Amino acid sequence: MSFDLALRGVNLPTGETGVDIGVKDGLIAEIGHQLGPAAQDIDAAGRLATTPFVDAHFHLDATLSLGMNGERNESGTLAEGIALWGRMAPGITAENYRERAMRYCDIAVSQGLLAIRTHVDVTDRELLAARTLAEVKREVVPYLDLQLVAFPQMGFFCREDMADSIREALAFGVDVVGGAPHLERTAELGRASITALCEIAAEAGAMVDMHCDENDDPQSRHIEALTYETQRFGLQGRVVGSHLTSMHSMDNAYAARLIRLMAEAEMQVVVNPAVNMHLQGRYDDYPKRRGLARVPELLAAGCRVAFAQDCVLDPWYPLGRADLLDITWLAAHACHLTDTTGLAASFDAVTRAPAELMGLDHFGLRPSASADLVVLAAADPLEAIRLRPARTHVIRRGVVIAETPAARSALSLPNRPSALNPAVDFKISGA
Ligand code: FE2
Helix, strand or coil: CCEEEEEEEEECCCCCCCEEEEEECCEEEEEECCCCCEEEEEECCCCEEECCEEEEEECCCCCCCCCCCCCCCCCCCHHHHHHHHHHHHHHCCHHHHHHHHHHHHHHHHHCCEEEEEEEEECCCCCCHHHHHHHHHHHHHCCCCEEEEEEECCCCHHHCCCHHHHHHHHHHCCCCEECCCHHHCCCHHHHHHHHHHHHHHHHHHCCEEEEEECCCCCCCCCHHHHHHHHHHHCCCCCCEEEEECHHHHHCCHHHHHHHHHHHHHCCCEEEECHHHHHHHCCCCCCCCCCCCCCCHHHHHHCCCCEEECCECCCCCCCCCCCCCHHHHHHHHHHHCCCCCHHHHHHHHHCCCHHHHHHCCCCCCCCCCCCECCEEEECCCCHHHHHHHCCCEEEEEECCEEEEECCCCCEECCCCCCCCEECHHHHCCCCCC
16 A cells, blocks of 8 residues: 555554554554555654644633733632633633634644643623634634533523523534532532533533532532432533542542542543642642642542643643643652553543543544644653653644654763754663
8 A cells, every 4th residue: 555644663652663654545544564655754763653632621712811901810829810810801802712722722733732622611691702712613623623611610600591501502512511510609509500510411412521629628529419410410431520629638538439439430530730739729838738639549440530731821820831741741740650650641641531531533543543643752651751852743634734843952062972862862871
């Protein structure tokens, strides 16, 4: 067979080395050694080729808005971020939503990030952000899979007709039902919002992804109710608990029981290590809590866990650069996943796991999967996490859509090499 494109000599996340990937008509046609000719060859000898990075939790409506209205979140709390967004959002135009979202998608593509699940605030009755991002979703689909979550940022009960708005959003292109039970005015209302939202999702055949227990309160246990309703409505495997930061502070015995129930309900979990650690622990003296869900325990119980970015340059978070390797590097440290298995799971948590969670079946390193691939200036997943190197080639449907040269420093030192290549020169002596 003659291929349209072939990656030559790549390493795979499974540990296989020196492999060719042959692409034909936008699909992976063959994976093997010394494959036949191709119209275009990419010599990627010794470099890691992977399925794309996938961000399962983001806020595209708020991104790149840091300081836009002259204010910044000075306390670093979730509460100040929400208040700031509440003042900013009503003044944002459709064009402004669109311009920032499109610009972020450009940056994402350059980082090999080819799928994003974004929560979209549906507080306003006109649903301006959701309508605009539904258009953006259609516009970027040739190069990026965007999934939208109807997110009542100010609470499901902030207005009486929120259920109608969510149904309306699902009808014009929003994919997933969101929520934030811990932000309702009382715990009872939070509980009621979970039931109402799961009912809407079950009716519509939609997935659910709720911001849940995003605080340091060990008594914030909405994930328990979300788990229960997942089973009651038969939504197993279609529900995500995002953040779950209160799990960090829960009693161990309660957490162990909760995790068993979550695994039974096939609850999926998205952890946002950078933003969670930034926003949590803000009311603590010392020691300051990290505020992360119990990732090793959830993984051990068989729950699907993804690591996500959440925010970049917005009222909640002043940093970030659309790099899921930054996120997994941070998560590996903060969750004590720095053993061999933990690092492999960390790489999985920004590639395979979030793709499965979003139902992106077309991604995969197998014949007939979509030829959506990323080549990195690193030999394997561990080195990718360690160096967070350039994504030298980003490929969508068999076409190279972004290229970044591998980093190289020129040195001017007596009797030393004239150049330094981090992917090569950090190698352990004798390895
Ligand atoms: Fe979020």
